[in-house]
Amino acid sequence: MKQSQLFTKTRKEAPTDEVSKNAQLLIRAGYIHKHMAGVYEFLPLGLRVMHKISHIVREEMNAIGGQELKMTVLQDPEIWKKSGRWDDAVVDNWFKTKLSNGQEIGVGLTHEEPLAKVLTQYVHSYRDLPIYPYQIQVKFRNEARAKSGIMRGREFLMKDMYSFSQTEEDHHAFYEASKKAYMKVYARVGLGDITFETFASGGIFSKYSHEFQTLADVGEDTVYLDRSKKLAINKEVFNDEVLLELGVKKEDFEEVRAVEVGNIFSLGTKYAEAAELTFETESGDKKYPIMGSYGIGIGRLMGVIVEVLSDDKGIVWPESVAPFRVHLISIGENEKAEELYKKLTDKGIEVLFDDRDVRPGEKFADSDLLGIPHRVVVSKRSLENGGVEYKKRTDSEGVVISVEDMVQRLL
């Protein structure tokens, strides 16, 4: 894409009420716009990143048998009343609204109940299980404070998967498979080395749940980490009982700040019971399937990538999620640069081509702020030296190389 045609521009300052680093950088670079606290528009560059993260998550969920669907935002209270999660005294962050006939309805914050209800149409026998439906969908939570940029929004894009299994054994096998899939997601988006499977409290359905925590000073969670074992325990369950159960020693753990980038829960049969979702076993008994839920906040993941990988000049995108792979910058050589733009895009390489009529210093500063992984500069000087100046976003200095060498590095 030609940068002269991109309608967003970089900004010197983010809104003064924006305290989070991720939102400050993303707003300054033109990836997002703040609509109100915890609610952000995703502008073209930002949407491209969201699509790339979504695509990675989708591939990994499909790989473990996930079937993508799309639940509704508007929620009929009936099924939520049955499960006991409609009352604001129980779930305090519902957005609720009304149909024109006055009936109160909800704005979806999670989907265990309605999904279990959908499945009453399709699950009757043990032969119909297991199933793993998931969605990548906008969700809404009425957070009292929303000061973490896109890491904790009132409106946010989330991947939520749910498992329905016949037996505890089957449930456990999928639960473990989901952990591996989650770690693949974090590795692919560039957070693999600093993201850890973490023991956390389990709520009423099971003793423990598992979180995936990424090391970050800005994190809301305190986590105890054994780096050598790549094992982490959330502060809330870091006690003698758990240490004993896991067979680990307190002194091997260090206290770190981290941000939760995913969580998985065993849900037991509570929501199946509320929806009257049953199946007939091989021996003819009626049983409730065992459910699990598996969440990754797509927007949150994008925010965390910005928080932990950016430097003092701006954003640093991993290649896998960058809005473009190459930032091609023309310094007074638009004709030569345009040839190169065509050459690269013809090879299927995604290029943002800075063809704007602005000072070189501004172009370089913008390029650092935008954080595209590969920078290629075409200038009089580079052409005289036989090529283009090539620099990775993470390199401090560029090198002049031939166009052929540069293309080779990108293929």
Place this chain on the structure above:
Amino acid sequence: MKQSQLFTKTRKEAPTDEVSKNAQLLIRAGYIHKHMAGVYEFLPLGLRVMHKISHIVREEMNAIGGQELKMTVLQDPEIWKKSGRWDDAVVDNWFKTKLSNGQEIGVGLTHEEPLAKVLTQYVHSYRDLPIYPYQIQVKFRNEARAKSGIMRGREFLMKDMYSFSQTEEDHHAFYEASKKAYMKVYARVGLGDITFETFASGGIFSKYSHEFQTLADVGEDTVYLDRSKKLAINKEVFNDEVLLELGVKKEDFEEVRAVEVGNIFSLGTKYAEAAELTFETESGDKKYPIMGSYGIGIGRLMGVIVEVLSDDKGIVWPESVAPFRVHLISIGENEKAEELYKKLTDKGIEVLFDDRDVRPGEKFADSDLLGIPHRVVVSKRSLENGGVEYKKRTDSEGVVISVEDMVQRLL
């Protein structure tokens, strides 16, 4: 995909309160599930169709210079109060909700106001125009009655594009380009021959708007159509003044029922004024950009395709939007069929493979209901006759041909 793994199944009956043909068929075939009136879950097959229609729309919007973004569902009232569209007495189908601090906010039904506000950050000079942002996003309208299935929902997926131009001339040129792009969309989704650009009333900003109307008995609109000129006029403006203005004769038009599958509006400067969105002209004056809006309901389009193309056996998808291209059916020959499944998917052909252990008659009936364009049956009989039985969904009889011939027909 193997059908034994797909969690949805066909159903004999749709819910008794479902009166629309599109929803009845889509529910029976397992594409959608009814959550409540006008609110539907999109199950795996249905979501695949939605993704395909979205992809076609996206390509055509990108081709005329569109830049995709994602606006927010939650809406701060401020900008809507300025434009005069917050009050329920003016706009009667808002869903409204409240932040935890009690502040009333909206649930998005359209996005002229907030988009104009976003652009105040980026549009300052005539050099920044024109721009054509668009989104494919879930929208909400509090319809009193919702009886048309996915053709008119309370929650629905929509493509809405907005144009911002310097001059009336530029605006007009893009408005005309959008008409061509829209007709390309309808042609690509299989409705080209029965969809007509239609004069309609323009509201307060311009004398006329344009709708795109697809001939359908179930349509809510009455339209006058000159088939030879491929010109239609909505009943609401089918009067002597308009006939004179268009230079056409009343007697060339026939009255038909049609359903609106898109509309485009000139908006003037009203929303730019409300958002204080201005730009400096080449001569240094301050002006408001001229806006247009361009909508296509993605869900509605899917519903219309079902309404107008289905037959008494079920849905008939055009290839471009079908969830799979090929429905491969094994009649007691799962091993041979599996080979073929691998062969086709290796060539990038999307196949739904009916490997289920059910009666042939049930498989054929399901196949007709699902509406996948190409049916390939592998049976003892077909193998004895040298291949597979191949039939298009629209053919009445299949033919036995060799596997090579069949693959050739699909490439």
